[in-house]
Amino acid sequence: MTHHLSAGTARSGPYSVHVTPESAGWGYSALRVLPLPPGGSHTFGTGDSEWIVLPLAGSCTVTVDGTAFRLTGRRDVFSGVSDFAYAPRDARVTVDSPGGGRFALTGARCDRRLPARYGPASGVPVELRGTGNCSRQVNNFAAAGVFECANLIAVEVLTPDGNWSSFPPHKHDEHRPGEESELEEIYYYEFTGHDGTPGLGYQRVSPSGRGRGTDLLAEVRDGDVVLIPDGWHGPSMAVPGHHMYYLNVMAGPGEDRAWLIRDHPGHAWVRDTWPDRPADPRLPLYTAPERSA
Template identity: 50%
Template sequence: MTAQTDFHLPVGTTTSGAWETIIDPGTREGWTYTGLRILALDPGADETWTAEGVEVMVVPLNGACTVAVAGTTYELRGRRDVFESATDVLYAPVGAELRISSTDGGRFALATAVAATEHPVALIRAEDVPVEIRGGGQMTRQVRNFGTVGSFDAMDSLIACEVITPGGNWSSYPAHKHDETIEDPEHPESELEEIYYYEIQAAPTGTPGFGYHQTTSSGADKPIDILTEVRTGDTVLVPHGWHGPCAAAPGHDMYYLNVMAGPAPERAWNITDHPDQTWVRGTWEAAGPDPRLSRP
């Protein structure tokens, strides 16, 4: 059985060469469908990687890059950091060989999921990413839906998005789960693994920020109990269970990249709220959105 500590991977836990983080599906006990790689490139450097058995979305975290795949080179304009804005994203299909290079250097996330069908390469521009303000009051967050169901569907199983939570706010709240298949048309649920990759905004003085992540058991057959401090570069794996809330410490905005996939042939994101917390959804409208967040 995988130890509880194996679900929180602090920055530096899985590294190799230019790869700051390596989580591949099928290479960890109990982890089957999703993956994440964080690539750090020095100015003028490049890295070649093949999507063996997986499809991939390349997401610049900071800096711009070019990605050569299937004989074509794509320019991803990138951004200063994850808190600035949405970014250009590139989708590449299972089996594709990617050569990623950066003139000025930067860090780039590769979100992956097990796939069988080859889909066309697709460049999604930042201005075309649907941006959603979700929640209300201190539960407000911004969701950038570049790879969610209904936003981009020309892929097998991968679901991905970014979330910005202002300092002092809570997100992934109410806590929710998606760890079993429920075909009830009134309350469906999809079985999905999920990865949370975190970056936390530093203080004005440069000292590092922090936040908290929680995952708890959703049944006797799904034991898990995590309440952990997260910092920039940390990853938390959610194989099952109620996940959330994620809390951003006051003064430190929180970013996380979500990567999801599961065993079902249909790519879907259906969740079940924690029954003790679902009532908070009814408070969002009266509270109104946090004015620190905007749609662009």
């Protein structure tokens, strides 16, 4: 099984990234990235999965079974929080973009059918996690406890250049009630460039003794994907001079939709040093817009 999918290798049809449970070799998590030209439109059926349409760049209108949600979107993932639209399973969805753009479709197989909804950018909690060169920003747009989904958990992480995120290494590959969730995870990456030089970073996944024994050290670039069925994942390393963005998509078989992790026992002590140290002063790179009155 290939766990690092370099840009273009997961392309299918209209999607520049198309990861299904079948292609990943697991049961729940899915991701599509849909590029649209100005005036472009795409229609799909949600099937047995729920989906969130999240603008990565540009704006669009998402119509779910006849109900339209207009998404303001953003210039790119490094410029601001985005609004989004939720589509339930067994629905028909159309994405229209007068100006064109790129749109992430984060998905998860599920049994429950929830109503279609709009998620405003102003309602996205922006969290600063870690301290010093372990600092990162988390946009918790579809985190458990933030936005209701049947099974899907999805967040965005921004790591300033030179910093390490997804650290200490952690895992969520076994069901331990109240302690750890069993979740499949997809990482999708983008980077800032400099003078025409594209950015890059590195992703580590090491075996936890569970599942497949995933073992990976990958150089990741714009549009790359890493699949994490199991294992200690982290760090995610942003090289100097290039900010790193990754979109995390998670889902699993548990009855409770929860993100419960276990830190690597050899590195868990790092988290204990955070309370007395400040976050990287470059963060947040941006905040959510104010709620309208």
